[in-house]
Amino acid sequence: MTAELVRGQNHPLPGARVEIRVSAGTPVVAGATLNDAQGRMRDAGWIAHPAAPQLPGVEVSRQAAAVHHLAVDLDALREDVHRVNVLLALPTGPGAPADFAGLAAPFLAVTGLDGEQIASYTVTGLSAESAVVALELYLRQGTWKVRAVGQGYAGGLAAMLADQGLAEAHTLADTINETVAAGMARSVAPAPDRPTRHAPGNRPEAERPTPGGGPIDYRHPRRAASTPPAAPSTAARPGTVPPQGGAADGSRPAAAPVAGDAPGWSMEERLYNQVWGMFEDLARSVAAYRSAVDFADSRMERELDSVLDDPRARVGSAVETARAEAQARHSALVEQARAVLERDMAQLEAESEVVEPALPPALARWDNPVWQAYEPPAEPPMALRVGDLSIPERAGLRIPMLVRLPLERGLWIDSGRLRGGEAGPVDGDELRRLAQLTATALAARIVAVHPADELTLQVIDPAGSAAGALLPLVESGVLPEAPAAGASGVARTLERLTRRVDLVQMAVRNQATDALPPDLDLADQLLIVHDFPHGFDDRAVNQLRYLADEGPSVGVGLLMVADREEARGYGPVLDPLWRSLLRLTPVPDDHLADPWVGHAWTYEPPLAPSGSQVVPQVLRRVVAARHSSGG
Amino acid sequence: MPLRRVLCLVAVGRWRPRFREGTHVSVNLSKGQGISLQKSDGATLTAVRMGLGWQAAQRRGLFGKRTKEIDLDASAVLFADKQPVDVVFFRHLVSDDGSVKHTGDNLVGGAGQGGDDEAILVDLQRVPVHIDQIVFTVNSFTGQTFAEVENAFCRLVDETNGQEMARYTLTGGGQYTAQIMAKVHRQGSGWQMTALGEPANGRTFQDLMPTILPKL
Numbered sequence: 001m002t003a004e005l006v007r008g009q010n011h012p013l014p015g016a017r018v019e020i021r022v023s024a025g026t027p028v029v030a031g032a033t034l035n036d037a038q039g040r041m042r043d044a045g046w047i048a049h050p051a052a053p054q055l056p057g058v059e060v061s062r063q064a065a066a067v068h069h070l071a072v073d074l075d076a077l078r079e080d081v082h083r084v085n086v087l088l089a090l091p092t093g094p095g096a097p098a099d100f101a102g103l104a105a106p107f108l109a110v111t112g113l114d115g116e117q118i119a120s121y122t123v124t125g126l127s128a129e130s131a132v133v134a135l136e137l138y139l140r141q142g143t144w145k146v147r148a149v150g151q152g153y154a155g156g157l158a159a160m161l162a163d164q165g166l167a168e169a170h171t172l173a174d175t176i177n178e179t180v181a182a183g184m185a186r187s188v189a190p191a192p193d194r195p196t197r198h199a200p201g202n203r204p205e206a207e208r209p210t211p212g213g214g215p216i217d218y219r220h221p222r223r224a225a226s227t228p229p230a231a232p233s234t235a236a237r238p239g240t241v242p243p244q245g246g247a248a249d250g251s252r253p254a255a256a257p258v259a260g261d262a263p264g265w266s267m268e269e270r271l272y273n274q275v276w277g278m279f280e281d282l283a284r285s286v287a288a289y290r291s292a293v294d295f296a297d298s299r300m301e302r303e304l305d306s307v308l309d310d311p312r313a314r315v316g317s318a319v320e321t322a323r324a325e326a327q328a329r330h331s332a333l334v335e336q337a338r339a340v341l342e343r344d345m346a347q348l349e350a351e352s353e354v355v356e357p358a359l360p361p362a363l364a365r366w367d368n369p370v371w372q373a374y375e376p377p378a379e380p381p382m383a384l385r386v387g388d389l390s391i392p393e394r395a396g397l398r399i400p401m402l403v404r405l406p407l408e409r410g411l412w413i414d415s416g417r418l419r420g421g422e423a424g425p426v427d428g429d430e431l432r433r434l435a436q437l438t439a440t441a442l443a444a445r446i447v448a449v450h451p452a453d454e455l456t457l458q459v460i461d462p463a464g465s466a467a468g469a470l471l472p473l474v475e476s477g478v479l480p481e482a483p484a485a486g487a488s489g490v491a492r493t494l495e496r497l498t499r500r501v502d503l504v505q506m507a508v509r510n511q512a513t514d515a516l517p518p519d520l521d522l523a524d525q526l527l528i529v530h531d532f533p534h535g536f537d538d539r540a541v542n543q544l545r546y547l548a549d550e551g552p553s554v555g556v557g558l559l560m561v562a563d564r565e566e567a568r569g570y571g572p573v574l575d576p577l578w579r580s581l582l583r584l585t586p587v588p589d590d591h592l593a594d595p596w597v598g599h600a601w602t603y604e605p606p607l608a609p610s611g612s613q614v615v616p617q618v619l620r621r622v623v624a625a626r627h628s629s630g631g
Numbered sequence: 632m633p634l635r636r637v638l639c640l641v642a643v644g645r646w647r648p649r650f651r652e653g654t655h656v657s658v659n660l661s662k663g664q665g666i667s668l669q670k671s672d673g674a675t676l677t678a679v680r681m682g683l684g685w686q687a688a689q690r691r692g693l694f695g696k697r698t699k700e701i702d703l704d705a706s707a708v709l710f711a712d713k714q715p716v717d718v719v720f721f722r723h724l725v726s727d728d729g730s731v732k733h734t735g736d737n738l739v740g741g742a743g744q745g746g747d748d749e750a751i752l753v754d755l756q757r758v759p760v761h762i763d764q765i766v767f768t769v770n771s772f773t774g775q776t777f778a779e780v781e782n783a784f785c786r787l788v789d790e791t792n793g794q795e796m797a798r799y800t801l802t803g804g805g806q807y808t809a810q811i812m813a814k815v816h817r818q819g820s821g822w823q824m825t826a827l828g829e830p831a832n833g834r835t836f837q838d839l840m841p842t843i844l845p846k847l
Contacts, residue, residue, distance in 0.1 A: 154791075154792055284727065287728050288727070288757070289759070291717070291761070292759045295711045295712070296761065337759065340759070344757075596729075
């Protein structure tokens with residue numbers, strides 16, 4: 001069991017002898033500093049670094065490399081050592097990256113002697129730093145623990161060592177850098193970002209063909225700037241590291257996005273938070289753009305008004321000049337705002353590109369390959385993707401719309417005419433059919449992301465009008481019984497679920513969950529209601545309202561396909577029901593607002609690509625898992 | 632002016648770099664003094680923090696020393712072409728565009744140890760292009776004048792490395808309940824800060840608008 005640590009999190013170490021594996025996207029210097037009980041480094045002898053790689057209990061490697069193995073024996077440390085800091089630093093010298101911005105996030109894993117991984121930590125969020133305290137192993141009440149630190153230093157090694165109280169920090173940092181530079185001259189650092197068509201892999205430098213074909217390179221060794229960067233590796237000379245992309249021209253590229261770059265206790269939670277972070281960033285970036293454009297509009301209007309108000313300016317070409325000026329100012333501001341928006345969108349698109357493939361099934365679209373390899377999970381997920389959200393400024397950038405599980409409120413797929421009246425080519429019957437398909441896609445998702453035996457579907461389809469859309473659920477066998485039809489079917493199903501809600505509520509209230517009758521299905525229930533209010537009498541409507549209110553807290557969810565107009569006969573009695581449900585639409589529609597600035601977002605239902613067999617395939621696996629577990 | 636929502640979602644500062652450095656070279660500003668927000672290496676600032684710290688005043692009561700609680704509030708008003716466009720204060724903690732963030736309301740102040748009790752973070756690179764001035768203000772919400780507040784200061788910190796760039800001391804501010812602290816405004820392609828130190832009276836930033844406008 002590996003603990004994936006987040007910044008600040010700690011984890012106990014089971015044994016005294018551990019190995020720390022470091023992998024980074026570029027050669028880094030790895031070292032370890034020792035601190036006493038007061039958190040201070042007593043003298044320069046308390047650091048293991050390339051120039052002095054061995055200390056009692058700690059050993060580090062002699063040179064900068066992209067992969068390191070640090071050996072630590074906590075029992076062999078000096079008595080007064082209470083903390084071991086694992087540090088990473090970028091080597092100095094020509095061509096080496098100046099800071100961690102744009103580099104892949106370093107990854108550290110703490111393993112036992114048997115190779116069993118104990119904890120791991122990805123040092124995300126680094127930018128202008130060139131040295132970082134990645135992990136610390138520390139003594140707390142007689143036991144050793146590891147903590148993810150991730151404290152970066154823009155001032156490099158020297159700043160880090162000074163921070164730990166070392167007086168001669170600068171001298172020592174220089175010594176380390178010199179040793180590393182000397183080591184680099186001997187060994188060839190791999191050039192991760194450079195295309196090396198002629199020198200694939202880790203071929204030693206000496207074997208590389210000399211540019212120009214002859215035995216001697218006549219060009220100045222330091223004057224390689226005229227070489228186009230895409231050319232085969234010619235600039236790399238022994239003793240230098242080829243420049244990293246973007247670092248040479250002084251403009252710092254935005255840090256490459258990483259999936260899971262957000263706080264959380266697990267990868268799932270981090271991805272969930274990251275998606276919400278992207279949602280907020282997109283909302284705010286667009287708010288900035290819109291407010292700038294609004295301001296430009298109102299300013300131009302004001303300026304034009306003031307020109308027209310001035311009677312002297314009305315004659316001659318002054319008006320035209322003023323108008324042209326105002327328009328130029330307007331378009332300059334809008335263009336500027338547009339450029340900023342483009343910058344933000346590019347970053348979010350890049351982030352979306354790495355995040356989408358990393359999402360687990362519950363958060364992924366149907367066309368994500370993760371669904372092809374689907375297996376029923378052992379635990380229900382924390383959230384479910386119920387569709388995509390986008391905004392007109394960048395319709396191609398789709399943010400997953402995530403809701404927490406278990407569902408706190410029911411879902412309502414609106415099969416009625418859209419409020420905006422822009423249904424266009426989609427007529428009423430088609431809309432109803434799409435709503436039924438959306439319900440099936442959502443139900444399949446909800447069933448699939450729960451452990452196979454932990455969610456039972458109940459379907460009410462009074463007139464049988466949704467039979468076509470329900471086919472995948474029926475055929476796969478996910479539905480334990482045929483959809484309830486007719487008024488009697490509606491009454492029976494609602495009666496059974498109401499009884500379940502009552503019994504479970506009572507049992508929970510009296511802490512007597514073992515007293516529940518044995519025939520009660522303890523799995524969570526999802527009730528799908530098609531064609532509401534067809535087949536419903538007053539009693540059934542009241543039961544449905546009761547289920548919508550009380551069901552979620554005892555594991556009974558509701559998914560309704562309904563046209564509010566058709567239920568109009570019930571009058572305002574049903575208003576609280578509609579308000580309590582999350583309204584989704586079967587076709588893209590902009591009816592959802594974000595919680596930060598209140599933009600209208602276009603919602604897209606989570607339908608599988610047409611012709612895709614992914615939904616039936618997933619449902620078959622659910623049923624297979626139910627059978628194999630004896631359910 | 633958009634004062635629509637009370638937001639309780641404080642955003643995670645995803646684009647905000649975090650790391651620190653040890654040195655502290657700070658300018659003690661006097662009123663009206665301007666400093667350019669250029670770093671010593673020529674790069675422009677990317678993120679600044681307006682920090683506000685104070686210590687509740689002590690007064691001699693019948694029963695000995697008694698501390699009276701004082702609630703100072705930091706606000707930032709965003710202006711485009713001298714019109715207020717957005718405001719960040721204790722009821723609207725993040726500007727609509729996300730570039731200006733208030734870290735949250737502190738109702739009683741600190742122990743006077745010098746830390747910031749309230750702070751407003753500005754990501755200068757993400758400030759919308761039409762915003763050309765950001766004015767920072769301090770109000771006494773509970774109504775005490777600055778004469779009753781001890782160890783109060785306002786400072787501007789380079790958020791990328793924790794270095795204090797400017798500090799303004801409020802203590803002994805006299806019979807005022809508010810102060811227009813400073814403004815950060817666009818200068819060329821970068822930003823500049825000017826200390827304003829203009830005393831005023833008011834419970835929240837709205838009351839200060841007449842005092843702010845001539846300072847733009």
